[in-house]
Amino acid sequence: MDLRTESPYWLMKNGFLYSYPSLSQSLTIDVVIMGGGITGSLIAYHLAKAGIPAIVVDKRKIGMGSTCASTALLQYEIDTPLAELAEYVGVHNASRSYLLCLEAIGKIEKIALEIGSKAGFQRRQSFYYASKKKDVPLLEKEFKLRKALGIDLDFWPKEAIETHFPFSAPAALMSRESAQIDAYAFTHELLQTAQRMGTQVFDDTAITQLTHHSRGIKLVTEHGDVINAKKLIIASGYESQAYLSKKTVDFNSSFAVVSEPFSQVDIWYKNCLIWETARPYLYMRTTDDNRVLVGGKDEPFYSPNKRDALTKQKATQLAKAFLAHFPDLPFRVDFEWAGTFAETRDGLPYIGTNSERPHTFFAMGFGGNGIIFSLLAAEIIRDALAGKANKDAKIFGFER
Numbered sequence: 001m002d003l004r005t006e007s008p009y010w011l012m013k014n015g016f017l018y019s020y021p022s023l024s025q026s027l028t029i030d031v032v033i034m035g036g037g038i039t040g041s042l043i044a045y046h047l048a049k050a051g052i053p054a055i056v057v058d059k060r061k062i063g064m065g066s067t068c069a070s071t072a073l074l075q076y077e078i079d080t081p082l083a084e085l086a087e088y089v090g091v092h093n094a095s096r097s098y099l100l101c102l103e104a105i106g107k108i109e110k111i112a113l114e115i116g117s118k119a120g121f122q123r124r125q126s127f128y129y130a131s132k133k134k135d136v137p138l139l140e141k142e143f144k145l146r147k148a149l150g151i152d153l154d155f156w157p158k159e160a161i162e163t164h165f166p167f168s169a170p171a172a173l174m175s176r177e178s179a180q181i182d183a184y185a186f187t188h189e190l191l192q193t194a195q196r197m198g199t200q201v202f203d204d205t206a207i208t209q210l211t212h213h214s215r216g217i218k219l220v221t222e223h224g225d226v227i228n229a230k231k232l233i234i235a236s237g238y239e240s241q242a243y244l245s246k247k248t249v250d251f252n253s254s255f256a257v258v259s260e261p262f263s264q265v266d267i268w269y270k271n272c273l274i275w276e277t278a279r280p281y282l283y284m285r286t287t288d289d290n291r292v293l294v295g296g297k298d299e300p301f302y303s304p305n306k307r308d309a310l311t312k313q314k315a316t317q318l319a320k321a322f323l324a325h326f327p328d329l330p331f332r333v334d335f336e337w338a339g340t341f342a343e344t345r346d347g348l349p350y351i352g353t354n355s356e357r358p359h360t361f362f363a364m365g366f367g368g369n370g371i372i373f374s375l376l377a378a379e380i381i382r383d384a385l386a387g388k389a390n391k392d393a394k395i396f397g398f399e400r
């Protein structure tokens with residue numbers, strides 16, 4: 001799949017952070033993680049900490065799938081509002097999903113501290129505004145449901161919004177617990193740490209054949225080497241769908257821009273994450289080098305040519321949308337890019353085993369909370385491999 005345009009901001013900013021060898025011999029290992037993006041790296045880190053022998057194999061350079069294109073807002077708020085999610089999966093599972101995502105932010109922060117990360121993890125508040133007056137009852141309902149779960153947030157009427165921002169909206173939810181990061185740099189940091197704990201990482205090594213047999217998996221690489229493993233983890237991002245016969249996701253195209261750096265550190269109110277109730281939604285964040293990132297304007301298709309051809313036009317639209325909110329800020333686009341984006345019907349990821357492929361786990365963290373879902377996948381799969389019960393695993397399983 002063609003996952004993105006050539007030059008997402010994080011890739012331009014960081015370049016090749018570390019290089020890894022390609023696999024050049026056959027080997028036998030307990031676990032193969034197929035994919036070295038944010039999902040594969042979080043899994044590798046969790047398995048290394050649990051003492052489970054694993055290797056990571058990626059057909060691209062590390063982090064150069066969707067991960068380097070990610071705008072990396074870390075939110076407990078799933079793209080599907082809590083009230084709507086409850087209609088899909090029931091009140092208990094919807095509530096647990098929100099709470100697990102909330103906890104995941106703290107867990108990512110803890111990992112960032114543990115590994116001495118310099119990937120710009122920053123705690124942020126998240127401002128979710130009603131795009132239209134008709135969305136206010138939805139926010140009121142969300143506010144009550146989330147408060148009842150103990151989530152720390154406030155309901156802002158129009159007047160409060162106008163006091164704190166140069167734009168207006170009919171109402172908003174201000175959640176205190178959110179964050180942001182550079183997912184590409186974080187991926188490398190996680191794999192560097194996992195490597196030091198014994199995990200081998202190989203890039204430029206496509207897995208071209210999978211054979212599931214009674215005791216495990218045989219994988220053949222593009223170079224003809226054979227990996228024999230007890231378990232396979234498919235952490236292959238949006239390309240994971242190719243390993244399933246049943247369609248689990250819809251693909252679309254998303255766009256993002258990053259501005260030139262601003263001179264002031266405080267660009268808007270607490271440099272909070274900003275997004276809205278409209279679908280597709282517009283979103284904004286700042287970066288740790290004082291830039292503004294604006295994303296959205298999604299198109300409901302997977303067509304790399306069409307997507308790439310639209311990137312300039314979408315960049316202009318995103319800059320215009322930003323200036324409609326902050327007319328006094330001197331916003332000038334410095335980087336623009338586009339990426340394929342996948343969503344599931346209910347907004348939850350698919351994590352776990354699937355009867356189609358024995359000895360295999362899927363870690364498909366699709367949706368706007370992809371990175372948070374990757375953390376959940378790492379925990380669920382680590383627990384399964386360690387023989388430890390995880391009472392939340394079923395919420396994200398294929399049987400739901």
Ligand SMILES: Cc1cc2nc3c(=O)[nH]c(=O)nc-3n(C[C@H](O)[C@H](O)[C@H](O)COP(=O)(O)OP(=O)(O)OC[C@H]3O[C@@H](n4cnc5c(N)ncnc54)[C@H](O)[C@@H]3O)c2cc1C
Nearest residue numbers: 035037038039059065066067070072073207237339370371
């Ligand atoms: C524009 C954009 C904005 C986003 N914004 C956010 C956001 O704000 N917050 C958020 O949480 N998420 C966001 N996401 C989603 C998030 O980026 C993704 O969920 C995440 O990057 C997926 O990571 P991954 O490791 O699963 O996939 P990838 O990064 O794509 O990694 C999978 C890897 O598997 C490898 N692979 C595939 N097939 C094979 C094979 N056969 N053999 C070997 N290797 C293979 C690929 O080369 C790839 O490197 C955004 C995504 C995009 C595109």
